[in-house]
Amino acid sequence: MKVRISAGASDEEASAIAAALAEHVGETVELYADDDDEPLAVHDATDDSSADPDRTPPSEPRPGPESESDSDAGLGPTDRERRLRAEIDDILEGGPEKYRDQLDESDKLFVRDRLALWFDGENSEFQFEDGKFAAFDDWHPDGAGEETDDRLPADGLITGGATFEGRDVHYMANDYTVKRGSMAKKGVEKFLRMQQRALKTGKPVFYLMDSSGGRIDQQTGFFANREGIGKYYYNHSMLSGRVPQVCVLYGPSIAGAAYTPVFADFTIMVEGMSAMAIASPRMVQMVTGEDIDLQELGGPEVHARESGSADLVAEDEEHARELVAQLITYLPDNADEKPPRRASIPPASSPAGIDAVVPQEPNRGYDMTEVIDRVVDDGSYFELRPDYGAEIITAYARIDGRPVGIVANQPAHRAGAIFPDAAEKAAEFIWKSDAFNIPLLYLCDTPGFMAGSQVEKEGILEQGKKMIYATSSATVPKQTVVVRKAYGAGIYAMGGPAYDPESVIGLPSGEIAIMGPEAAINAVYARKLAEIDDPEERERTEQELREAYREDIDIHRMASEVVIDEIVPPSALREELAARFAFYEDVEKSLPDKKHGTIL
Known part of the structure; x- marks a missing residue:
C-alpha cells in the first residue's frame, strides 16, 4: 500500500505514520512525500519493530497501572502526599519525648511498640488503625508538630483491627505518653465505635489498658453523655457472652478506667507494672485518711x-x-x-497412675492436678485464678484435642472444702464456659461447703447459691467424676446427678453422702457411744458404725441404686471421658422460657 503525505514531515514522523497505518490496515505501507519517487518510510505489518524503539509490540499486553510507561514518567507522590506522610509519622511518635523516656525507666513499651509485639508476628496478616487523626486540630493545626506537653496524637487512644495468632480481633490501646493514657472526647468515641463494630462482626476484643482514667480538665462532652464514657460499660455488658473480651493491664487503671478490666471476661495484670482501683491513693487519703501506695491498694497481689x-x-x-x-x-x-479443636496428644503422665494418686482415706490430702495431668492432653492445662479460692481449680484443657472447662476440688487446700471465694470463682468460670460453648468436666472430691461464723459473714450461702445456679443453668455437655468424697451440697454444686449432667462417673474410691462418716456417727450416735463406759468397746462400736456407714455410701451402692451411671477403672478414665464428650458433643438442652434468672 502506497500513501502520499505533504512535504515537510521529518523522518521520525514519517516512520511513526507508516507504522501506525501498517498496524491499522494489516499490510505493508510505503510512505511518499508529494511527487517524490523514493519513499520516506516503509513499514511491514508483520514486522514488530519500528522506527520507534520504545513502542510496545501489538502482540504484547499494554503497560498496566504498576508499569512505568511514557504516560507515568515523572509521576509519584506529590507534596500533598508527602505532607500527609509527615503528619502520620509525627502522630506515630506519640506524646512528648520526656514521657517516652519515663516508659524506659519503668521497663514498659511505648504503645506502638507494644502493638508491634502483639500483631507483627508470623501469624499476623494485617493491622489497621481507625481514628489516627483524632483531635489532630487541637494540637497540630499548622502541621508543625511542635514538642509541647499539649501533644494529643490519636487523642491518646488507639483502636483498630488485626490478626493475632491467626485470629481476627478488634483492639484498643492507651498511649501513656499522652496525658497518662487518660480518656477524652475523641478517644472515647473511637473506643465506643470499636465496641459497636465488635457487636456486628462477632470477633473478640482485646483491651490493652494503660490509663489514668477520664481527662478531668476536658470532661465536658464525654463523661455523662449518652455516647460518653459511661457507654463503655453498657457496651461491655452487651458484648458479654457474645464475644470474648480480654484485657491486659500495663499500668494504673483508676476510677472509670478500672471498670474495663473487671467487665472483661479475662483480665491479666503485669507484675510490677499493673494496678487498678476505684480511686487513686491520693483520693483514698483525702476521703478516708488511709495512707497507702498504689500497689498495696490495687496491685497484682x-x-x-x-x-x-x-x-x-x-x-x-x-x-x-x-x-x-x-x-x-x-x-x-x-x-x-x-471452640477450636486440635490434634490429640497423650497426657503428660500415664492414666495408669490415677488410682495410686487418690488415697482411699477421705481425710488424706493430695494434689488434684496429678489426676488432671493423667487425663488431659499434655501441655494443654491452663489454670485461671490459681491463687484465689485455691480449694477449687478452674482451668481450661483439652481431652483428645477437644477443649473442656475443668472445675475440680483441690484436697491439697483446705481439704477441698468449698469457701465463699472458691464458690464465686467456680460460678463465674462455669458461666463463661457455658457462654462460649466449652463443655464442662467436674472432678468432685469435697466435704462440701465450709461451715462457721466467718464464712457466713463472707456469704457462703450467697456464693454457694450462685455456683449451684451456674451449674444448673449451663447447657453445654457436662461430665461429672466422683473422684473420692462427694459430701453434702458439694455434690450439687459439682454437677451431681440432679443437675442434668450427661454422665456421672465414679472411681472405686468414690463416696456420696450427706456428710462424712466421722461427722455422721457423731451426729447420730453420740449419745449411744457416750453411754458405753468401756473405752475399748466404745472404740470397737464406733469402728463398726463407721464401716457400716461407709458401706452404705460406697460408690458401688450408688451404682447399684443407679444414682451414678458407671464405675470405671481409673486407668480408663481419660478414654471414657473422651468417648463421652465426643458422643454428647451436639447434645441439645433448653432452659425454661423466661427473660432471665435472678441469681447472677
Whole structure:
C-alpha cells in the first residue's frame, strides 16, 4: 500500500505514520512525500519493530497501572502526599519525648511498640488503625508538630483491627505518653465505635489498658453523655457472652478506667507494672485518711489473691502476650461457634497412675492436678485464678484435642472444702464456659461447703447459691467424676446427678453422702457411744458404725441404686471421658422460657 503525505514531515514522523497505518490496515505501507519517487518510510505489518524503539509490540499486553510507561514518567507522590506522610509519622511518635523516656525507666513499651509485639508476628496478616487523626486540630493545626506537653496524637487512644495468632480481633490501646493514657472526647468515641463494630462482626476484643482514667480538665462532652464514657460499660455488658473480651493491664487503671478490666471476661495484670482501683491513693487519703501506695491498694497481689479480679499475673509484657495466645486457643470467636479443636496428644503422665494418686482415706490430702495431668492432653492445662479460692481449680484443657472447662476440688487446700471465694470463682468460670460453648468436666472430691461464723459473714450461702445456679443453668455437655468424697451440697454444686449432667462417673474410691462418716456417727450416735463406759468397746462400736456407714455410701451402692451411671477403672478414665464428650458433643438442652434468672 502506497500513501502520499505533504512535504515537510521529518523522518521520525514519517516512520511513526507508516507504522501506525501498517498496524491499522494489516499490510505493508510505503510512505511518499508529494511527487517524490523514493519513499520516506516503509513499514511491514508483520514486522514488530519500528522506527520507534520504545513502542510496545501489538502482540504484547499494554503497560498496566504498576508499569512505568511514557504516560507515568515523572509521576509519584506529590507534596500533598508527602505532607500527609509527615503528619502520620509525627502522630506515630506519640506524646512528648520526656514521657517516652519515663516508659524506659519503668521497663514498659511505648504503645506502638507494644502493638508491634502483639500483631507483627508470623501469624499476623494485617493491622489497621481507625481514628489516627483524632483531635489532630487541637494540637497540630499548622502541621508543625511542635514538642509541647499539649501533644494529643490519636487523642491518646488507639483502636483498630488485626490478626493475632491467626485470629481476627478488634483492639484498643492507651498511649501513656499522652496525658497518662487518660480518656477524652475523641478517644472515647473511637473506643465506643470499636465496641459497636465488635457487636456486628462477632470477633473478640482485646483491651490493652494503660490509663489514668477520664481527662478531668476536658470532661465536658464525654463523661455523662449518652455516647460518653459511661457507654463503655453498657457496651461491655452487651458484648458479654457474645464475644470474648480480654484485657491486659500495663499500668494504673483508676476510677472509670478500672471498670474495663473487671467487665472483661479475662483480665491479666503485669507484675510490677499493673494496678487498678476505684480511686487513686491520693483520693483514698483525702476521703478516708488511709495512707497507702498504689500497689498495696490495687496491685497484682491484691487482685490475684484477695479480690479475684485478676485471672492471671504475667511476669512481663512478652509473658502477657504468651498467656493470651494460649488462652484464645480454648475460645471461639463468638457465642455462635464452637471452640477450636486440635490434634490429640497423650497426657503428660500415664492414666495408669490415677488410682495410686487418690488415697482411699477421705481425710488424706493430695494434689488434684496429678489426676488432671493423667487425663488431659499434655501441655494443654491452663489454670485461671490459681491463687484465689485455691480449694477449687478452674482451668481450661483439652481431652483428645477437644477443649473442656475443668472445675475440680483441690484436697491439697483446705481439704477441698468449698469457701465463699472458691464458690464465686467456680460460678463465674462455669458461666463463661457455658457462654462460649466449652463443655464442662467436674472432678468432685469435697466435704462440701465450709461451715462457721466467718464464712457466713463472707456469704457462703450467697456464693454457694450462685455456683449451684451456674451449674444448673449451663447447657453445654457436662461430665461429672466422683473422684473420692462427694459430701453434702458439694455434690450439687459439682454437677451431681440432679443437675442434668450427661454422665456421672465414679472411681472405686468414690463416696456420696450427706456428710462424712466421722461427722455422721457423731451426729447420730453420740449419745449411744457416750453411754458405753468401756473405752475399748466404745472404740470397737464406733469402728463398726463407721464401716457400716461407709458401706452404705460406697460408690458401688450408688451404682447399684443407679444414682451414678458407671464405675470405671481409673486407668480408663481419660478414654471414657473422651468417648463421652465426643458422643454428647451436639447434645441439645433448653432452659425454661423466661427473660432471665435472678441469681447472677
